[in-house]
Amino acid sequence: MARSRFLPDNFTLTLVAVVTLASLLPASGRVAHFFEGLTTVAIGLLFFLHGAKLSREAILAGITHWRLHLLVFAATFILFPLLGLALRPALSLLVTPQLYTGVLFxxxxxxxxxxxxxxxxxxxxxxxxxxxSASASTLLGVFITPVLVSLVVLPEGGAVASSSSLDAIGRILLQLLVPFVIGHLSRPLIGKWIxxxxxxxxxxxxxxxxLVVYTAFSAAVIEGLWKQIPVSALLGLLLVCGVLxxxxxxxxxFLARRFGFNxxxxxxIVFCGSKKxxxxxxxMxxxxxxxHAVGAIVLPLMLFHQMQLMVCAVLAQRYARRAVATTAAGLQGAK
Known part of the structure; x- marks a missing residue:
């Protein structure tokens, strides 16, 4: 049982299979255009359903705990970018410029x-x-992430689709936030069903x-992704994700304890502030x-995602055992 915590889940294995499929049989021409359209529809449907699922009570609950939320947002949108920039001398030795752009993203x-x-x-x-905190971070990210991309990623040579952060925000609003809002407004009709x-x-x-992974890696493979990324860089990327x-x-x-949170x-703070x-x-x-650049750029995110799930699963169980032990000690003391 203990070893299973460190094994990839079924979805991660499916991701690996899709990347392998895109590497061997990349979509091109009309097939690629078909998958692009299908992906756009699927993403819109995804955010529509998330909007319908999230209740206003869930959004409002805990909103007054502003000190906690500020610390989580600072970790998400300030600490992480600063770490990515501060570690550049070491990261540049471990990964390729494309992968470093992905790390910054x-x-x-x-x-x-x-x-x-x-x-x-x-x-x-x-x-x-x-x-x-988690819900607000997702919504704020629609506005903040494109701005940070223009401030942090673009100066490092990222192959952005548009140099205007306002244009990027507009496209994200149209493709992600608008379906989310429509879904949330539809919640009285379909919320219980979902x-x-x-x-x-x-x-x-x-x-x-x-779908996005397949289309992204197909385009990247056609552009020579795996010829540009050596095995040593992939190993370095694993180390980079672990360090981050x-x-x-x-x-x-440290900050949660330093500021006196219970x-x-x-x-x-730990589980919301350390996730991507x-x-x-x-x-996005x-x-x-x-x-052609998306494949290499999302590769660090895919590795970091699996790593954060495995590590945080172990950490959550340690917190839970500590909570049980504390409760048991309190009951014992009461006797």
Whole structure:
């Protein structure tokens, strides 16, 4: 059982299979155009369903805990980009310029929603605050990430699809936020139906990501992705993702304790402040970057995503065991 925590989940194995398929049979010509259109529709449907699923109560719950939210947002949108830039001398020796651009893009992404909330629940943290922080991070990322891409990624030579951050924000609003808002407004009509059919949302969620990964890697393979990235750079990328995750977990834990948050709030800060969203990041990459560059740019995110799931699963169980031990000690003392 202990070893299973460190094994990739089924979705990660499927991602690897899709990358392999794109490497061997990349989509091109009319087939590529078909998949591009299908991917756009799938992403719009994904954010529509997420909007319909998220209740206003969940958005408002915990919103008054502003100190916690500020720390989470600072970790997500300030700490990570600073780490990516500060570690450039070391990172440049370990990865190719394309992969370093992907690392910077990873650093400017919003936090993930589902896994941050799930791990907070598993670790017995502050759930209302986790729901509020993770959801707000996703929504704010629609505006903040394109600006940070223009400030952090573009100066480093990222192959962006447009030099205007306002244009990028507009396209993200149209492709991601508009379906989300329409879905949320439709919640009174379809909210209960979606809540009872979580498998539908999961299928669309994972299916849209797989479509984007296939189209992105197909374009990248045709442009010679695997000829440009040596095995040593891939190994270096694993090390880079591990270092970034370790620093994020360490700094968020230190700051949570330094500012006097209780254990429940510390758990929320650690799990919300150290996550990066695959579900939001891959669609954003498709909008923000040139099609031939997306494959290499999302590769660091894919590796970081799996790494954060495995490490945080172990960390959440440690927090949960500590909470059980503390409760047991308190009951024993009461006797």
């Amino acid at each position: 990873l650093c400017v992404l919003p936090a993930t929603v589902q896994s941050a909330i799930a791990f907070t629940a598993m670790a017995r943290g502050n759930m209302p605050a986790a729901i509020c 809540q009872k059919r979580a498998a539908v949302l999961k299928f669309v969620d994972q299916g849209s990501i797989l 995750l370790a620093l994020a977990l360490g700094v968020t834990t 254990v429940e709030d510390e758990i929320t 969203s695959l579900a939001s990041g891959i669609p 990459a498709k909008v923000l970057f040139a099609s």
